[in-house]
Amino acid sequence: DAGVTQSPTHLIKTRGQQVTLRCSPKSGHDTVSWYQQALGQGPQFIFQYYEEEERQRGNFPDRFSGHQFPNYSSELNVNALLLGDSALYLCASSLGGYPNTGELFFGEGSRLTVL
Amino acid sequence: KQEVTQIPAALSVPEGENLVLNCSFTDSAIYNLQWFRQDPGKGLTSLLLIQSSQREQTSGRLNASLDKSSGRSTLYIAASQPGDSATYLCASPNVGSGGGADGLTFGKGTHLIIQP
Numbered sequence: 001d002a003g004v005t006q007s008p009t010h011l012i013k014t015r016g017q018q019v020t021l022r023c024s025p026k027s028g029h030d031t032v033s034w035y036q037q038a039l040g041q042g043p044q045f046i047f048q049y050y051e052e053e054e055r056q057r058g059n060f061p062d063r064f065s066g067h068q069f070p071n072y073s074s075e076l077n078v079n080a081l082l083l084g085d086s087a088l089y090l091c092a093s094s095l096g097g098y099p100n101t102g103e104l105f106f107g108e109g110s111r112l113t114v115l
Numbered sequence: 116k117q118e119v120t121q122i123p124a125a126l127s128v129p130e131g132e133n134l135v136l137n138c139s140f141t142d143s144a145i146y147n148l149q150w151f152r153q154d155p156g157k158g159l160t161s162l163l164l165i166q167s168s169q170r171e172q173t174s175g176r177l178n179a180s181l182d183k184s185s186g187r188s189t190l191y192i193a194a195s196q197p198g199d200s201a202t203y204l205c206a207s208p209n210v211g212s213g214g215g216a217d218g219l220t221f222g223k224g225t226h227l228i229i230q231p
Binding site for chain 1: 119149151156157158159160161164204206209218219220221222223224
């Protein structure tokens with residue numbers, strides 16, 4: 001049973017560029033959430049996708065956007081990168097949509113460095 | 116908005132000891148509380164999920180308890196091993212304005228070192 005998979009694992013960008021991160025949920029899961037984790041901090045909720053729509057959003061600017069595909073996989077896009085966007089980006093999947101109170105399973109993350 | 120605090124921030128104990136990690140939350144109207152383990156530079160591994168109607172959950176050497184009235188959860192690790200060394204995070208969904216569950220709010224974690 002494949003768990004949550006994320007790509008790429010590491011990437012380096014420069015300020016002002018755009019980045020796309022990808023996530024495939026655990027088999028059988030239909031809900032995907034994205035989190036940003038700065039060094040030494042707990043993850044911060046970015047947004048959640050269910051039925052190909054953004055259902056909930058944390059306190060992140062519009063530079064952060066996403067998409068969910070019919071096969072439940074998801075992308076996170078960040079435009080106009082800032083140095084402060086350097087972080088580990090984590091994808092989590094679960095079953096049951098919104099409101100989502102089920103157990104979350106996380107991928108290994110994508111480490112983004114902005115120079 | 117839910118706030119989650121974990122104490123202590125770091126803990127170092129010799130192998131074999133039983134230990135308790137603490138997690139407190141501000142909004143007692145929680146849906147559930149989940150404990151995770153994170154190894155350096157890695158993703159999160161789910162350890163235990165306690166629903167709001169439960170008082171505790173057990174998995175192997177791990178036992179998590181939940182006391183909604185006091186806003187506290189504890190993770191008990193029995194007979195600690197060097198392989199238990201990691202950062203342990205607790206998290207609970209925000210209760211949204213419409214009463215539904217929002218994204219998870221995490222504590223900053225407890226960095227645990229088990230000395231051989």
